[in-house]
Amino acid sequence: MRIQAAVLERPDGALTSHRVRIETAELDGPRDEEVLVRVTSCGVCGTDRGCLHGQEPYPTPGVLGHEGAGIVEAVGRNVTLVKPGDRVVMGFPFCGVCRNCRAGQPRYCEHGKELMFGGYRLDGSTPLRRGDGEPLAGRFFQQSSWATHAVALERQLAKVPDHIDHDLMGPLGCSITTGAGAVLNELRPTPGSSIAVFGAGSVGLSAVMAARLTGATTIIAIDKDERRLALALELGATHVIHGTGDLDAQVKELSGGGVDRAVEATNGANLVAEACKSLAMLGVCAMVGGAKPTAEISLNHPDMLLNGKRLIGVMGGGGQTPAFHLSLMELQAQGRFPLEKLVRFYDFADINQAIEDSDSGAVVKPILRMR
Template structure:
């Protein structure tokens, strides 16, 4: 079938909306009419650093309505409202033990450009286009394996829900699934973009005593306090480690770094109290750590977390429920753009003007 998609033609190039071909869904696959798709930093990395084969159709925070199903699909039917999340194999040891975010073939399935049968579904003028994250949701329609799809309530605005499939799931899940801070403990969140603000909302849900937001943009720090941060620190203006230790009388039990900036990552470790844990969720370059002083000497832990260690079919409906009850107001993070404004949406995200752009596809 012919669809409209935002093509990434080459590394660093702007998105180009054009007509392409989408194959029919195969066994265990679902054809989804995309209503909206979130804009995520990972899409920008894929465009600018070519972490997936190009040309490609990017997009991995899709939300839409099931159009058709392939053979053997039993969990979905046409008309269902769904969110698309990351691809995983479903049968490796990590998937079977409840950790699909570290599927043994995660990188191949999400960044390899093909579906799990090693074939393409997208093409233009006879040339194959790469798929991204098992969905390629910057398009009017997408095909995804049924295990990557989550059915959601139809009484919530579907256009709003796409970011639950990646960025918002990452922030909230790192708190609720991985760190699980006990009531009354302290946590510092470094970086208050969509991931960091989602972590702040989650920390409020579990009852953290001190929720400390760290950023260099005052407008984001103000929003962080509105969403649940008890303290905000501008990293350009204060000694972050000193201030956190003063606020918490010794350091936080938990930290999350969403920035990927090496000096900030070290701050997240240095501002921990002994036995504290820092979760790294940002894409971080090679950096130097004083292992003895930053980690070992005080029994600290530094760990990586992907996609909030979530099982999307369980976790995303939980987040929707929190949202409906007024406990997780992630709608305050978003601004909608028309599909043909995709390049403007990415510029707004990069500049910090908009925390979480969402493209209205149709």
């Protein structure tokens, strides 16, 4: 079928050249385990921008977009979980059969990297071509949903309940779940505890909203952008630190000696060492933000050992799709997880403006509307 897709010709590196261009493309129908989704909205995430700007690898020409939501149009022969007309969010892809998938840890699918960044199915095929027949890397996170239609894996879909606005929920496919899941699935702050969130973008602010749902009584947000810190306070932070100077000393002062939990949610700033330093004894730091492939961390050995500190990597919030997505949708509908406060909607045609506003930090979470 003929669709419209935002094609990335090559990573722009310098951040100045043309970005993506909406073209007419050809999309094949779904295979047996796949679903054709008419995309109605898709978020712009730090990972899209990482690939766009050449900091994270993605083959080109290709189509990005991995926070897609929409309406099922057709299903493959073996699909049982959804039917045409269902409203869905396209979450993280996973193979479903590797050791970690079978152990209930789909975020750590052994094929995860390839499924997310490979640009193709695991067998090397793509359902997407340019008008002239040139293949497009059309499987970013197995969805490439900066397009009017996408073919995704059945197992990566979460069905959206009737009373919930699915167009707001695409970012649950990545950034929102990454921040909220790190707190609710992994760090699990106890009543009266403290947590510091480094980076107040969509991931960090989602961590703040999640922390507010726990018994944590000290929630510190750290960022360089005053507007985001103001939003963090509105969303539940009890304190904010304008991100300059001696961050760990400031966190320690606000928390009376160190925090029980920390989330490193910067996209590339790599404040993992500062986050670990800011922990109290027996504290746990979750690193969740993206970084370039060569990024390193340097920690003080005795500080980690003698204080029993732990540093964990948490991919995509851990946990399971779609159960966790569904709980966040219900919490949003109840007004307890106000992710709509992070969002600004754009017409699909204005995609480059949305990217620019995300790059500049003017908008926390742009969502493109395809209809």
